[in-house]
Amino acid sequence: MLEVSGISQVFGGVIALDHVSFTIRKGDITGVIGPNGAGKTTLFNIMTGIYTRTAGTVLLEGTDVSGLPPERLARLGLVRTFQNIELFGGMTVHENVMVGMHTKSSSGLLACALKMPWNLVEERRIREKSLKWLEFVGIPELADVTAGNLPFGKGRLLEIARALAVEPKIILMDEPAAGLNNHETLGLSQLIKRIRDTGITVVLVEHDMELVMDICDRIVVLNLGKKLAEGTPREIQDNHEVIAAYLGEDE
DSSP: OEEEEEEEEEETTEEEEEEEEEEEOTTOEEEEEOSTTSSHHHHHHHHTTSSOOSEEEEEETTEEOTTOOHHHHHHHTEEEEOSSOOOOTTSBHHHHHHHTTGGGOOOOHHHHHHTOHHHHHHHHHHHHHHHHHHHHHTOGGGTTSBGGGSOHHHHHHHHHHHHHTTOOSEEEEESTTTTOOHHHHHHHHHHHHHHHHTTOEEEEEOSOHHHHHHHOSEEEEEETTEEEEEEOHHHHHTOHHHHHHHHOOOO
């Protein structure tokens, strides 16, 4: 589904990523973990077109998408959520999800302004489908609430619903469990599995190791900008280099 090959990123004289390579398999939940400063979010920013990499390539289903902007990647089926929730606070929950369906809209500015018949039909379809995504993440009752008034955990679910509204092939989540309580994290775990079960490939950066080990099929470990290890949760748990990176042990 997605192949990262030789990705390097240099900021001034600082090497944030150093020839990182790995493959994301279609239908998997893949975790990207590592200590603070390992380069995880920088890698996500490159994979999703926010940063321009210094070197390397990103392939989506065999096609080189390196350097494409986020809106082009969204149309190709690659979307993301952010560590800090990014919502349109003055819009309703429903409207936020509708914005996520912009790649499915074909009406131009003039058609929207004049409320042409085909535009009205399309808008009705977008409204209906966006409600289904709110139901999927479990917050349909909040459709008319202003997004800026949502509690943190519900805002996280809204951000995921908006990303899913693009109907992506692959979704990248940057620390989706950050700021959630235990009950919310359990619900998130179940939601991510359901997303995978719909056929969407999932990649997540996450510090909650219990969550990662519970839901991930494979895990990639970064440390100091380099790939330290890659494998199944059991293989990662038994990897002495990974233990040393997290705990500062030599064995």
